[in-house]
Amino acid sequence: MPPNINWKDIVKVDPDDLPRQEELADNLLVSLSKVEVNELKSESQENLIHLFRITQSLMKMKAQEVELALEEVDKAGEEQAKFENQLKTKVIKLENELEMALQSTGGRDTRFLRDEIRQLEKQLEQKDRELEDMEKELEKEKKVNEQVRHIFSVNLTCSSYLKSICSCFL
Known part of the structure; x- marks a missing residue:
């Protein structure tokens, strides 16, 4: 080496x-x-x-x-x-901070707020259903009004026609 x-x-x-x-x-x-x-x-x-x-x-x-x-x-x-x-x-x-937040909201307060939210959600659902029912009712009334207008229009036309026929005889 x-x-x-x-x-x-x-x-x-x-x-x-x-x-x-x-x-x-x-x-x-x-x-x-x-x-x-x-x-x-x-x-x-x-x-x-x-x-x-x-x-x-x-x-x-x-x-x-x-x-x-x-x-x-x-x-x-x-x-x-x-x-x-x-x-x-x-x-x-x-x-x-977490402990203070937990203490400030507390267990009962949190449950109360959750219950309150659930109740409000149910009320909102009920109001939505009522609104849908009212909209359906309004649609029905519109159709009835349309039919009444049509009938009234036909009546007016008939009435005019009758007047013109009557005036021919007089």
């Missing part, structure tokens, strides 16, 4: 500039996490110290990332708690 560490590249890395080179830092983190102890045994003390400084820099970067992430989590937690409190307050308010 090839070594996971390329010492020529490692020596070129400046540990102090590493925080400003995120992509390089991410690549180093991946490759250094795969390094085996036996790969380091034959290296010079100078290279190992340089590697140690790079590792320290990477650890500091990751510690800062963790710190920022924790701050974000704390902020999100605070916002979540605030939101939950607002919701709880709204629920309590709505429960109180």
